[in-house]
Amino acid sequence: MIWFLLVLLVFGFLFGLIARALVPGDDSMTLVQTWALGVGGSLFGGFLGAVIFGFDSEDGALQAGGIIGSIIGSILLLLIVRLVRSRS
Numbered sequence: 253m254i255w256f257l258l259v260l261l262v263f264g265f266l267f268g269l270i271a272r273a274l275v276p277g278d279d280s281m282t283l284v285q286t287w288a289l290g291v292g293g294s295l296f297g298g299f300l301g302a303v304i305f306g307f308d309s310e311d312g313a314l315q316a317g318g319i320i321g322s323i324i325g326s327i328l329l330l331l332i333v334r335l336v337r338s339r340s
Contacts, residue, residue: 263322264291271326279330290326297325
């Protein structure tokens with residue numbers, strides 16, 4: 253459990269940066285907002301992965317599929333944030 257939280261905190265910022273780099277456009281976000289995007293995307297991607305593929309706790313917190321899911325979740329969350337901002 254502690255390992256999961258550390259990975260989430262440390263890699264959350266990295267996932268947010270990757271999502272912002274992969275999706276073209278202007279995203280004026282602070283460092284904390286980028287971190288929140290990455291952490292939220294990790295949770296969102298992990299949830300979607302568990303719903304679609306099931307969850308196996310034996311594999312641990314850090315897996316290649318989890319990293320890819322976190323990046324995809326961050327990208328989806330970034331697109332949702334853009335959609336909400338554009339309607340405001």
